[in-house]
Amino acid sequence: MDRAITDPVITEPNMAHTHMLAPDEPAGGWRRGVLKVERALIKMVEIPAALLVLAEVVVLFVGVVMRYFVHSPIVWSDELASVLFIWLAMLGSVVALQRGEHMRMTALVGALPLPKRAVLETLAVAAPLIFLVAMLHPSLEYAEDEMFVTLPALDVPNTWKAAALPVGLALMGIVAMLKLVRNANPMQVAGVIAFLAALTAVGILGTPVLKTLGNINLVIFFVGLVAAGVFAGVPIAFSFGLATLAYLSFTTNAPLTVVVGRMDEGMSHLILLSVPLFVFLGMLIEMTGMARAMVGFLASLLGHVRGGLSYVLIGAMYLVSGISGSKAADMAAVTPVLFPEMIKRGAKPGDLVALLAATGAQTETIPPSLVLITIGSVTGVSIAALFAGGLMPAVVLGVMLCILVRWRYRNEDLSGVRRASRTEILRALAIAVPAIALPFVIRAAVMEGIATATEVSTIGIVYSVVVGLLIYRQFDFKRLMPMLTATAALSGAILLIIGAATGMAWALTQSGFSQELARVMGGLPGGAATFMVVSIVAFIILGSVLEGIPAIVLFGPLLFPIARSMGIHEVHYAMVVILSMGLGLFAPPFGVGYYCATAIGGVSPDAGMKPIVGYMAALLIGLALVAAVPWFSIGFLP
Template structure:
């Protein structure tokens, strides 16, 4: 079975060896964890305060903080790298463990060691180029604050050093013999690679297959974090097969992680956790249940609608499922729904709502392709509804012969539930209006939602637990760091593929498909379903989005429509067993055995595929609201 996307340390996790070794190693590991997670939490809190202050100063006092974005950018790179280090300490980096988990306990330990060695190898290769990149920024000054840019890029070095030391500590925890052997093996591989350049150079573009298929495939299947896998393949290829200075690659990583638009990722992750903690999600679900819960399959319709509404607030699929499943599943089980059916529908709704703003995937695809975030937010609403309709069709078909398991709620009860839910249901509208009216940018608007949620949670719902804020900040920074490091290494890999001429070859192949735009769209659906299941969504989009969108434009396909098709196809792969990691995330959240959902999910996945074909065939579904603005 594949692990969930947010793979935490468990008793059998990667920190298990630390409990049986010298206390000094345990203390060192704990200290390194604090050196990553504590700054990450404070940095995220500082970003929230800074961005909301910028909104207030600009909109209310007409005195914008001219240095605000610059300071936010400096803190953001530090947040990304400390979050990535915290993710490594918590084993929360995105990994594919489908093969490793089926190899048995003994082989699983072996593959964990291989993954640790490969991660250590990547960090060893990147350390010196990172130092050179930092040194190159000494003479550059920021325009507003007029300080050296080294204050910003030093965050990359800090994060890399923390992760390198974490890997060393974990290597030592395996035992001195294994640690010595492992470190010697890494040194031997580095030496061998150094002298293999003359052998690889004459192979030309065959090296692309060796490194970007062979190395990436092996390391990903061995359970290595995907971000490190991309980085290892990129550094190995460029250092051995080209004359490109490695600090340029670190520069591409810096460029990928430093786009201020991506600051919305940790903000919306934190907002998702916040609405769950304040009970806002529970009130919306309660209203929907009172409205249609009496119908055949009524709570299944509620599940589809609730995921749509919550996605419009949190932007994080993990947060969406964690907010909805614990509220609905106990009552659905009481009404006779099978557990497999529940987890199957939850997974399907995860894929269905990938285009509902403010989805993290929308923010990512906008940042790497240059498509307007505002246009993506507008264009993503109707495709999600189309897929919701196809899912509800399956729910209706499966429930048509069952009897209603609950009576109709009295009108007074429905109205009371509506009144209670209105402040929570207004949050998506608040976020939308803040962007469209120019009150806040796509990066800042999440802080408006955060402040709104804090006020509503404290004053109206009275369910605000201040003790949970710290852990929520750490969790948000951890998930975001894992995502942003993938974006950084995938940006470097995409740049490498472009420099090699691969992108030109791909463009020629895709443009020459039969049927022109129809053939290209069909191939894109298949490609991103496969990539979504193997690489997960964000890595696939960051790696192939910049290559595919220019081809789509040449064939006359609107950017927003193509973005919707790509995102939904990726979501279908991400939430489809046996490889889709999102499916196992849904199983973990709902505490249901993955085997129970395999059969019922097939119908939902087929319904989603039909919905994707409809969105791909009718551009108006994605662009109609844009044309009327």
Template sequence: MSTVSHSQDTAWEAAAPAWVADAERWLRRIVEIPAALLVAAEVLILFVGICARSFHRPIIWSDELASILFLWLGMLGAVVAIQRGEHMRLTFLVSMFSRRAQAWCETLAVGGVFVLLGLLMHAAYDYTLDQSFVEMPALGWSGMVRALAVPVGFTLAILSCSLKLLRHGWMDVIGVTLLLVMIAAGLHTAAPLLMGIGNWALLVFFVGLLGAGVLAGVPIAFTFALATTAYLLTVTTTPLTIVVGRMDEGMSGLILLAIPLFVLLGQLVEVTGMARVMVAFLASLLGHVKAGMSYVLLGAMLLVSGISGSKTADMAAVAPVLFPEMRKRGMKDGELLSLLAASGAMSETIPPSIVLIAIASVTGVSIAALFTAGILPALVLALVLAVVARYRAGKEEDQSVVPRAPRAVVMKTLLVAIPALLLPFLIRTAVVEGVATATEVSTIGIAYSLVLGLLVYRGGLSWRGALPMLARTASLSGAILFIVGAASAMAWALTQSGFSHALAAAMAGVPGGQVGFLLISLVAFIVLGSLLEGIPAIVLFGPLLFPIARQFGIHEVHYSMVVILAMGLGLFAPPFGLCYYAACIIGGVKPEAGMRRIWIYLGALFLGLLALTFIPWFSIGFL
């Protein structure tokens, strides 16, 4: 999630010719409609596959077709994310610049994406030709059918960036071009020196170049890929088809197909009113007690996290429903924001968390085991936050008595909410009992939500709203998948350089043995979560650190819980935590309102995380 998740046309872009806006609108339709249809097709294919298997007539080609469409979905979704400005970015530093400097940085962000795609375009074409020699075993199609998604996606993305650059001042475009040319010339000139210093050159590309790009607001995924491409071009003879191939491999793990499906499920839960009725029940049950509405928020985040898999979707489903009532009771905006952000960090391990899916994809840890293990640690942290919320309630809430809801009201809201409350249990049971895989189970949730939305709650579902919802799903999914692909390519480059072996040796020799390794991992992933975001950090460092954890005798599921919660803590911690700003946007609260208040919540979470780290039973006791 970026600090500016939906960047709109700004004042310095307003002078673009009318034909540019028309071209952008038509190009957006050309990309969004097939991307939306691909989301719907994936849902249908997987759901039909589950039904066919239930009747003992499995469709042997369904997974293969889903894999083909998935790469197309990922690439077209990434293009939609470029058009909408929804790729993950760190704009905290840029937002402090003058308006003129911000305009220049916006141009740099688009220019960096344009340059990367231009560098990789020929490699994408070569990679597609290489795949023509591959035949798919079930369908018998050429691998080119699938791989063609990469050059097509790059071409559409280049067109989108070109139109975006026409919205920027020509002086900014020239300045950015000169800067990029100077960087390229400097790296070319320094190539002999960089090759001579061995792995110290990694600092130039993966600390200096990458850090500068991220801080300047260039989308994180494209900064990863740019640093990797620059490294390979400057100090190695490795062809760039390797970058494209690794990106394809990183984006195409079938378990990652759960990401767009759970993003869609999260939107359905909000649109159908399921989130609203669950929150209404909790409010009638707990709203009258001291800190009652804070408890309701924590409980709602636990429930909704078990449905959507996306922290942004969780907060968007809960905050608009609860914040008005909490404000009426005297809670300040800063307190609301702090509690919302802390509850997002608290619930990172509630299945089907997208980070759980990513960690299973890159480390090979059992997804069923992760789904089982993730619930208790989140409950422990929820209890910790509840204690803090009660302490803070005496300082923040209006002390007037809120009447207890009559039992009849509680029972009525419970009866209304029961169908919605069953959804998270349905999802977890389907995975644990083997009815569906972690990838497929979201389609059961989608079908269930559609039935409830149409027949029970009769919420905001409409044919008119279907296309925007599917396009939004494609955009968010494309942004996530592209960053996984770019991080996979970067991880490969770091591994080939020997960095992974050096890191493994350093971590294996850490003083304090298992305890020392856990503490260093805790601090490292808090920092990584704050600076990078959870998924790229997992993709980059998961394959490196999990084998070391096994050497120390640390259970891989327990280590997964520690890592995920540590990243969640960093992800919601200002001033760099990206999801903290997502909470600000969703809650309609200025970031500075929570900068001081949030630390008591994050401090409590850190203490709870220490307990979870050194008491493995909370993570593996029910495996």
């Protein structure tokens, strides 16, 4: 789920007095010229970014066909996909920055008066610019050093891959500068830059003192500075990057090329290739009508019982989550189908968005969840085991939600609701079978060894295209390029966080923090039970502030070894961690998933605040059951 970095004028149309201009608003004088330059630049980036998504699908799918069906594997396919992937990540980050789609926390910023909010929105662009400028030269040095490393299969210098970093950083810097010039009040820009310059000067002048503080610097930079950036609305990736940059610059002698190397390493895990591909798959199932077919079948089965459509919503989110891997895509797919009928039956809009947000938290463990993939990439846990272990925990939480729904809708008036006939149910089933089959096709392909967790998304994409064209006959080719571009932007935003968090995690590890954390956590009274409770509380908080992916990249490598040493199965621990972060992500007041649900449902966030309390309590009970009974997570592992 992303916290979009949005130009203030888009969210506040009446901000003319702050000298902000929306991207499509006619500008006068020199601002019009800046706007034209920005649009031309981003068009030059969007096209190759979209084509890179398509290229990844082709390369990986052809690799599957050649290896499994032709029995003649292409030895260079994974290597080429890895090279294209880092370029996709960096160009996608550029598009995300221009569109205002980098993840950030805006709850506190949005509550401020308009003038103060405008200043923080300017800071949200200026602070990343500082990081981008500071990292440009180290990234060039890193790319030059990689000239001496040869990619074995392609037999070309690794600079072909590493060059994506300086190119992406430079383009993001240009975009950030153009956004500042085009959008912001010059006095605000001058004030924000003066503030950032003063902070830098304090760091430089205080370097001799900071170097004597030892691990206190971890609190200053990785707690204080990160928290200040996140709560001020600076995108999470850049908050991490700036904290790491400041820590290394002011307290150590480590070269900044190390940070670039760690970013490259974090974004280069081949398993992360599934991120853009599953995002694209989620968009495809909505466009082809597959999601609507699944929801229609469930509605024909349960639409006549009290709270029936709420059960359908829970079940539909379970099924759709198993396909798209993106919570925003899941909610957007089922909401237009169910909400109008539920409101017609008397359901309160606030209760609907509360349940929608709760189902988002419930289905976080259903494969192919992006968080599952991230955990596997940073902790070494088997992706296949995570996929198998994630199904039952979501069922447990779903049952808890259904129990609450049954109680809340016990007096629902169904006098005007007609029960679907057997013929109608069978017809709905026949229509939905190709769509319902997709999650099973994906899982079977992994379990049977046809494709890896990285490649299996391409099978889903090809399947969805074929079903959309030949069966549902819904495939709007005009939407294809925008979908590919949106996929690149969202993927770039996610992957930049992973890269920045990897650099930050490296700095934490080098400081000795990981060993100290392991010692403290391992010494807690109560052993594994206390460790599990502390982990649940910690990840609920982290999920509400940092979201799942950055929190996992930062703390997964630190905490999973501790869990293993205490005898906790790593798949069981992964499920508890993911569900805990899901609760934080979708719980107000900070959880951005909740606000995403209200935006998709077209309901005021205030309306869902009261009803979501009960749903969150039900989810918490379900989480406690999953934590207490490992069988729910590991009972179906091979």
